[in-house]
Amino acid sequence: MFGYRVPAPDQAMLISGGKSRNPNTPFRVVTGHGKFVMPVFRKVRFLTLAMCEAEVAEACVTKQGIALNVRAVIAFKVGNDDESIVNAAQRFLSDQDQMSILTGRIFAGHLRSIVGSMTVEEIVTERQKLATEVLDGSKEEMAKIGLSVDSLQIQSIDDMKLGYIAAMAAPHNAAIQRQAQIAQAQANQVAAEAEQESKRKQAEYTRQTSIVQAQYKAEVDRAQAVAAQAGPLAEAQAQREVIDAQTELAQREAQLRQQQLVAEVIKPAEAEAERVRVLAQADAEKMKVQAEAAASNNRVALDRMLIDQLPQIVKEAARGLSGANVNILNGADGLGEMAAGLVGQGMAILDSVKKGIAPADVPREPREAVEK
Structure with a gap:
């Protein structure tokens, strides 16, 4: 807009002409906002509020009379209040570069004064003290010209090769x-100890590795030996099992052969012997019956005929026994018991026949007479 002026953020706008609201300021100060300025009747100028820098390189003499070359850097700017802006504008508005030149001169004078009151040792070891005293000494003078110092840094102190x-x-x-050197020696010692410890651990690890490898090799060799023996052992075990089976088969064959001998030879021989004994016993019984019949004159011809047939009956029974496949318990005793049973049965049959077919008119003598 025509006649409306706005200062930059780091500038102060100074409007001169007309009446000022503040009688202590010959012009109006505007910062941070714009202002309508009537052309021709008002004049506008701008003052920088940005940070400025000044360098100082001054030859100073210490309290001991030793010359030192001191270099310093000062950071400063125009104050933010209206009074500082007016003071700086009245001095530097037409040539604002003069602010750095004048500031350098002011600090050079205060630097020579402060260094002259200190020793070299204090200056070298207490640079911050030197900077603080220089700032304190120049603060009032800088405020008068509308400037404020942000920092002062002592860059270098040189005795100009005096040594x-x-x-x-x-x-x-x-x-x-x-x-x-001590720290280096200690570090070397620590490094040597660490190296020795590392070598010791490496040797220990190598030893352990060798032991483990030897153990593994022993286990492998043992397993290989066992595997190599497994074949012969298995073959020997198989042969032993075959021999055991053959032995068991031979034993069973011997038992079977023994049973066959008993069935084919011994038992028939025993049966034949028993038959002979039974026949002999039958003949004895025949003779006994004949004797009893001869003693008793009342026996009929039928009795004699039956007596004569008794050996034949027993003989036929014995013949059937010899041809029969009979298992006899208790050996010869069992066979004898069976033959005696057959004879007894023959006698019972004879007695039954005698009682059943005897004539009714033939008188029978008492048994007692016969037995006599």
Whole structure:
């Protein structure tokens, strides 16, 4: 808009002409916002509020009379309040570069004054104290011209090759070097110990590895030996099992052969012997009956005929016994018992026949007479 002016964020707009609201300021100060300015009747100028820098390189003499070359850097700017802006505008508005030149001169004077009251040792070891005293000494003077100092940094201190600072630092350098050598020696010792420990661990690991490898090899060799023996052992075991089976088969065949001998030879022989004994016993019984019949004159012809047939009956029974496939328990005793049973049965049959077919008119004598 025509006649409306706005200052930059780091500028102060100064409007001159007309009446000012503040009688202490010859012009109006505007910051942070715009303002309508009537052309021709008002004049507008701008003052920078940005940070500025000034360098100082001054030859100073210390309290000990030793010349030092001190370099410093000052960071400053115009104050933010209206009074500082008016003071700075009245001095530097037409040539704002003069602010850095004047600031450097002011600090150079205060730097020479402060260095002259201190020793080299204090200046070297207490740079912050030097900077603080210089700032305090120049603060009031800088405020008068509308400037405020943000910082002061002492960049370097040089004795212009006199060697004083170097000589002053020599004991400290020697101590530092000695400490460095001690630290280096300790570090070397620690490194050597660490290397020895590492080698010891490596040797221990190698030994353990060798032991484990030897154990593994022994186990492998043992397993291979067992595997190599497994074939012959298995073959021997198989042969032994075959021999055991053959032995068992031979035993069974012997038992079977023995049973066959008993069935085919011994039992028939025993049966024949028993038959002979039974026949002999039958003949004896025949003779006994004949004797009893001869003693008793009342026996009929039928009795004699039956007596004569008794050996034949027993003989036929014995013949059937010899041809029969009979299992006889208790050997010869069992066979004897069976033959005696057959004879007894024959006698019972004879007695039954005698009682059943005897004539009714033939008188029978008492048994007692016969037995007599």
